[in-house]
Amino acid sequence: MAASNPPNMIDPSIIEYLKAHGEEEIQVGDKLHQITATLNRHISTCQGLLTRIHSTPSSKLAPLLKQVEETGIKPEIESVGELSEFASNYPYYKYNHRWTRSVQNVVSTILLTAWLGGMGTESRPGELGRLLTIEEVGEIVKVPVNLKDRDAFHISIEEYLLALTDISEELSRLAMNSVTMGDIALTVRVSGFVKDLFAGFQLLNLKNDIVRKRVDAVKYHVKKVEDVIYDLSLRNLIPRQTE
Incomplete structure (x- = not known):
């Protein structure tokens, strides 16, 4: 008669299975941490360069934007490519929480x-x-967007929407700083954009709590810009044809 495990003893193969998969998850997590840490450094560089837009007239932005693309966005794209290649070997929704904020920042x-x-x-x-x-962003970053047919790394609709809320906040700040630089036309341009953006958000059926809360905050960005436009209007600083 074949020997069997004594009563109440755990099959060793179960422990070995758990150990192997636990070690794999640790290794995957360490690699993702390494890649996202590099990506976040590139994002910080890019965001740091972009803060200069608040002290640079729009007529002189071209050299700064070129520097942003070469020094900030290009390295971001390279890191996202490395992340995509590695992460696509594993279930997307198991690990995407590790990089989704970083990807959102890249998109913004x-x-x-x-x-x-x-x-x-x-x-x-x-x-x-x-x-x-979002498709144009995917082409720039060289990764798929909004994947439905396979389990692989991609830029999600949620990440794109959250990035839009980020730029609405940044542009509302730019609207005020543009006034101090005497660039009233840019302030008016920003005003029209954030209003259109918020109006577009209102047409969406948002079920994601995080996205919905961030979209709700956009109305405050709109109000901030409207206050600036109102003050300029009272001072007759906005030409009638522009208004």
């Missing part, structure tokens, strides 16, 4: 740079006020 730096007139190509030169679609 790209969206803001493009809105200010950067990220142009030979076929489509940069222009002030241009909002990139």
Whole structure:
């Protein structure tokens, strides 16, 4: 008669299985931490460069945006590529919480740079006020977007929406700083954009609590810009045709 495990004894193979998978998760987590740490350093560099827009007239933004693209966004794209290659080997929704904030920040730096007139190509030169679609962002970063047919790394709709709320906050700040630089036209341009953006958000059926709360905050960005426009109007600083 074959020997069997004594009563109340755990099968050793169960422990070995748990040990192997536990070690794998630790290794995956360590690698993801390493990649995202590098990515976050590039994001910090990019965001630091973009803060200069608040003291640079729009007519002189081109050299700054070129520097942002070369020194900030290009390294971001390289790190996202490394992240995509590694993360696609594992279940997306098991690990995406480790990088989703970083990806959101990458998207927001790209969206803001493009809105200010950067990220142009030979076929489509940069222009002030241009909002990139999520598909255009995916092409720039060279990763899929909103994947539904396979389990792999991608930029999600939620990350894109959250990035939009980020740039609305940054642009509302820019609207005020543009006044101090005498760039009233840019302030008016920002005002129109954030209003349109908020109106667009109202058409969405948002079920994600985080996205909904962040979108709700956009109305305060709109109000901040409206207050600036109202003050300029009282002072007759906005030309009638622009208004």
